[in-house]
Amino acid sequence: xxxxxxxxxxxxxxxxxxxxxxxxxxxxxxxxxxxxxxxxxxxxxxxxxxxxxxxxxxxxxxxxxxxxxxxxxxxxxxxxxxxxxxxxxxxxxxxxxxxxxxxxxxxxxxxxxxxxxxxxxxxxxxxxxxxxxxxxxxxxxxxxxxxxxxxxxxxxxxxxxxxxxxxxxxxxxxxxxxxxxxxxxxxxxxxxxxxxxxxxxxxxxxxxxxxxxxxxxxxxxxxxxxxxxxxxxxxxxxxxxxxxxxxxxxxxxxxxxxxxxxxxxx
Amino acid sequence: xxxxxxxxxxxxxxxxxxxxxxxxxxxxxxxxxxxxxxxxxxxxxxxxxxxxxxxxxxxxxxxxxxxxxxxxxxxxxxxxxxxxxxxxxxxxxxxxxxxxxxxxxxxxxxxxxxxxxxxxxxxxxxxxxxxxxxxxxxxxxxxxxxxxxxxxxxxxxxxxxxxxxxxxxxxxxxxxxxxxxxxxxxxxxxxxxxxxxxxxxxxxxxxxxxxxxxxxxxxxxxxxxxxxxxxxxxxxxxxxxxxxxxxxxxxxxxxxxxxxxxxxxxxxxxxxxxxxxxxxxxxxxxxxxxxxxxxxxxxxxxxxxxxxxxxxxxxxxxxxxxxxxxxxxxxxxxxxxxxxxxxxxxxxxxxxxxxxxxxxxxxxxxxxxxxxxxxxxxxxxxxxxxxxxxxxxxxxxxxxxxxxxxxxxxxxxxxxxxxxxxxxxxxxxxxxxxxxxx
Numbered sequence: 001x002x003x004x005x006x007x008x009x010x011x012x013x014x015x016x017x018x019x020x021x022x023x024x025x026x027x028x029x030x031x032x033x034x035x036x037x038x039x040x041x042x043x044x045x046x047x048x049x050x051x052x053x054x055x056x057x058x059x060x061x062x063x064x065x066x067x068x069x070x071x072x073x074x075x076x077x078x079x080x081x082x083x084x085x086x087x088x089x090x091x092x093x094x095x096x097x098x099x100x101x102x103x104x105x106x107x108x109x110x111x112x113x114x115x116x117x118x119x120x121x122x123x124x125x126x127x128x129x130x131x132x133x134x135x136x137x138x139x140x141x142x143x144x145x146x147x148x149x150x151x152x153x154x155x156x157x158x159x160x161x162x163x164x165x166x167x168x169x170x171x172x173x174x175x176x177x178x179x180x181x182x183x184x185x186x187x188x189x190x191x192x193x194x195x196x197x198x199x200x201x202x203x204x205x206x207x208x209x210x211x212x213x214x215x216x217x218x219x220x221x222x223x224x225x226x227x228x229x230x231x232x233x234x235x236x237x238x239x240x241x242x243x244x245x246x247x248x249x250x251x252x253x254x255x256x257x258x259x260x261x262x263x264x265x266x
Numbered sequence: 267x268x269x270x271x272x273x274x275x276x277x278x279x280x281x282x283x284x285x286x287x288x289x290x291x292x293x294x295x296x297x298x299x300x301x302x303x304x305x306x307x308x309x310x311x312x313x314x315x316x317x318x319x320x321x322x323x324x325x326x327x328x329x330x331x332x333x334x335x336x337x338x339x340x341x342x343x344x345x346x347x348x349x350x351x352x353x354x355x356x357x358x359x360x361x362x363x364x365x366x367x368x369x370x371x372x373x374x375x376x377x378x379x380x381x382x383x384x385x386x387x388x389x390x391x392x393x394x395x396x397x398x399x400x401x402x403x404x405x406x407x408x409x410x411x412x413x414x415x416x417x418x419x420x421x422x423x424x425x426x427x428x429x430x431x432x433x434x435x436x437x438x439x440x441x442x443x444x445x446x447x448x449x450x451x452x453x454x455x456x457x458x459x460x461x462x463x464x465x466x467x468x469x470x471x472x473x474x475x476x477x478x479x480x481x482x483x484x485x486x487x488x489x490x491x492x493x494x495x496x497x498x499x500x501x502x503x504x505x506x507x508x509x510x511x512x513x514x515x516x517x518x519x520x521x522x523x524x525x526x527x528x529x530x531x532x533x534x535x536x537x538x539x540x541x542x543x544x545x546x547x548x549x550x551x552x553x554x555x556x557x558x559x560x561x562x563x564x565x566x567x568x569x570x571x572x573x574x575x576x577x578x579x580x581x582x583x584x585x586x587x588x589x590x591x592x593x594x595x596x597x598x599x600x601x602x603x604x605x606x607x608x609x610x611x612x613x614x615x616x617x618x619x620x621x622x623x624x625x626x627x628x629x630x631x632x633x634x635x636x637x638x639x640x641x642x643x644x645x646x647x648x649x650x651x652x653x654x655x656x657x658x659x660x661x662x663x664x665x666x667x668x669x670x671x672x673x674x675x676x677x678x679x680x681x682x683x684x685x686x687x688x689x690x691x692x693x694x695x696x697x698x699x700x701x702x703x704x
Binding site for chain 1: 378397478489584
């Protein structure tokens with residue numbers, strides 16, 4: 001695997017849309033060719049090389065390409081946009097849309113990331129060592145198909161509206177989450193090791209939420225049914241089992257009505 | 267001698283009352299009296315007659331004073347600002363007519379700007395929910411003639427839309443609602459005992475920020491499923507009772523306002539309220555309608571949607587329209603430091619935005635087009651006073667139920683003053699020259 005390192009040298013005055021920073025866009029290009037790829041600051045289009053120093057050539061394919069992003073990229077959006085393979089390592093914190101619409105490959109963000117990360121993600125892996133923002137793994141505005149595959153791991157906390165309209169895949173948050181998780185979900189799985197606030201699983205049709213900490217306010221549409229012992233990430237624990245959202249429509253599978261499942265550690 | 271002009275449209279709130287009578291002087295230059303309008307509407311008409319009105323553009327000077335300049339100089343500053351900016355924001359549009367909004371969109375396209383209206387701090391969240399799940403709605407006329415279940419959720423029309431209740435929602439005697447108030451049941455959902463709540467048959471005093479839970483509980487109650495004893499501070503029994511009142515009507519309507527759109531839950535609250543409406547249509551006929559504030563904020567959404575495909579928070583910087591509130595919405599653009607120039611028209615963000623979003627306006631090249639002196643005109647570099655739309659010029663406006671109504675001109679503006687549209691056309695033409703030269 002070939003490694004391309006890009007380091008921020010001229011920070012943008014406004015915000016930079018760097019939707020070409022992905023193994024797919026870099027594949028088969030030399031450092032000089034990569035520096036010629038377009039970026040956008042407001043209504044002005046210029047080159048990646050104007051803002052970043054580019055070192056190293058990319059591999060022949062996306063899968064053979066690893067990108068390391070260094071320097072202050074807090075005002076850079078769309079890193080890893082639509083990537084399908086390869087690797088992306090972001091050394092610091094960055095802005096919106098990390099790994100949005102990603103289909104494969106692996107992103108490691110060592111700092112914090114802002115909202116709309118992994119929007120409508122289909123596959124691959126996103127690991128965030130810091131905190132994630134709002135709308136993590138959610139659907140794009142107006143879309144009813146959110147994250148459908150892949151895996152997201154957040155070591156810190158995550159914001160609100162995570163996994164909105166989720167249909168598949170897995171989100172694990174080691175810290176706490178804000179309001180609205182898996183709203184409108186029709187599948188997928190969310191594990192929160194910390195605490196959740198309120199509106200967890202609102203309008204949920206199908207899918208699974210596992211909360212290890214507390215929930216400030218439970219949705220009234222979640223009905224307590226039983227207790228269950230689950231093994232999550234190698235640890236066994238006892239959980240209260242709720243089904244819902246009872247106010248929402250539900251599908252039938254093999255003659256049985258399917259509900260969303262919410263497990264809260266006892 | 268005076269002249270009486272009847273059937274005048276009131277350019278204040280989204281109710282867009284169309285039965286105002288205005289008495290003007292014989293020469294049509296002075297507006298003397300306003301009849302039928304509410305106190306706010308009357309004030310809006312009479313304010314155009316104030317003696318200390320600013321009639322020429324003013325430039326903010328280094329020492330904080332203002333220098334009067336000509337409209338041509340104001341056009342030049344505005345066009346230069348938009349030509350140079352890398353990410354300008356054109357914000358407001360809700361208190362002007364659709365014609366001016368359309369010219370504004372041409373300017374936005376030419377300068378590749380972000381454009382947004384006051385829905386950003388108002389019903390923008392409703393628009394997000396409408397895109398997610400749709401909107402079963404109707405006109406205010408249908409409500410007057412048919413509705414026998416009225417729900418005001420997180421809004422207080424007694425103060426914000428003073429004539430809404432007498433013209434459409436509670437008191438009027440319509441075709442199928444001949445007994446007026448007697449033929450209607452009123453439910454108000456509000457954490458406070460507002461003047462609207464005092465008139466209600468049932469007041470659900472929801473805990474602040476728990477509207478989403480209450481809406482979900484109503485949906486559960488419609489289906490007769492299990493409910494906790496208390497939801498959002500309201501006993502389960504009372505929720506079931508409210509659900510039965512809603513289900514038993516012939517035609518119901520949910521009106522909702524800032525109390526649900528801008529509190530915890532935001533777009534999800536509206537999403538759930540629309541789901542409640544959808545559920546109720548299994549039992550009876552139900553509709554839902556946002557209580558729009560500015561008289562033409564609905565029109566701004568219509569013009570944006572018709573020309574760019576999205577109703578607010580449109581980003582044209584890349585040459586095509588993008589929309590994602592949170593990224594392209596005004597408050598976020600301002601607080602995150604994403605823009606480098608701002609034009610405000612027909613709105614007062616200085617008075618309504620968080621201070622962290624107002625401070626950046628004072629630091630960047632900025633223009634405020636507004637007949638009034640406002641906090642926004644105070645922080646902007648250039649203030650362009652214009653004729654009062656709906657008083658000194660006509661133009662198309664949309665009522666809160668998306669019905670277009672033409673506003674009327676009743677008096678002449680002070681001599682030499684331009685309208686919003688006239689000023690924007692001059693800016694557009696100058697900007698075109700600058701862009702072609704570049």
